[in-house]
Amino acid sequence: MSYDLTAVLTTIAAASASIVAILGGFIASKLIAISSERSAVLDHLKQINKELEFHVSERDKIQAENDEDDALDFIRDAIDDLYADNSLENVYLNVDHPGISMESLKPYWDRAVTLKEQFREKVEKHDALNEDYIPESLLFTVKEDDFGYEVLLAMGKKLRKRSRTTERVRGQANNPLGFIVSDINDLEISTVTGSGYTYHKNCDSIQEHNSAIALLELQKKQCDEQILALKRPRGMKLGLLIFALFTFCCIIAPLVASPFATESYNDFVIAKAIFLGLFGIGLISVFGYLIYLLQWHQDR
Secondary structure, three states, X not given: OOEEOHHHHHHHHHHHHHHHHXXXXXXXXXXXXXXXXXXXXXXXXXXXXXXXXXXXXXXXHHHHHHHHHHHHHHHHHOHHHHHOOOOHHHHHHOOOOOOOOHHHHHHHHHHHHHHHHHHHHHHHOOOOEOOOOXXXXXXXXXXXXXXXXXXXXXXXXXXXXXXXXXXXXXXXXXXXXXXXXXXXXXXXXXXXXXXXXXXXXXXXXXHHHHHHHHHHHHHHHHHHHHHHHHHOOOXXXXXXXXXXXXXXXXXXXXXXXXXXXXXXXXXXXXXXXXXXXXXXXHHHHHHHXXXXXXXXXXXX
């Protein structure tokens, strides 16, 4: 007697094909959604990087203005040390609570040292001085350099003070009351620079930019974490593996074995049990996979 298993095999293959179609459609839609989400996250990350670059650029520009003001204040206070060729390290260590870091101050100090050398050279050559005791030939080098001009102005004040001190000493030799007139001439009305309001306004702007930068960096970190998660989407590799194995064991294998007929009842039972077992395992794997996807992982 011949035992035919062809009908069972084709039924298993047809049923499996339907299940594979559903599972494949689910995986395909999920992959399409992940691809779209990746594009959206990457676009958002580009936008964040542009905004971050803008805020950092604006903050650095404003910070440079404040650093220049702080450097000018430092150099004005240390003009004697600058003129005496003292090193920045020694001068900085002798200042209580400097308003600028040495790293930020160094390029301004180096610029001031260069101007001091030029100033000294011009004065020693007796170049013409303007009313601020600045060599006129140096004014062209700082025509568009406010920092350079302020440094020259500070050195000009020092030179004027030295010149008036010399004149006062000479006047005292000729006039016992000369020191009174000289002291009055040496009095200088201290001027408050107009950068006070601007400086504090810049500080507020820097704080605003820093807050925006901190928020953008947080968003960028979240985008990076999201991109990392999208690179390894949860359950997709497992789903593809189940899809491939189910297709091979429950569709391809039954179709390859079909038509199947045997004279041995034992072979018939064994073959039927194997194919039905594979089909059952495949169904359990599919449902188990779907249940796995439905699980809520709060620590993700």
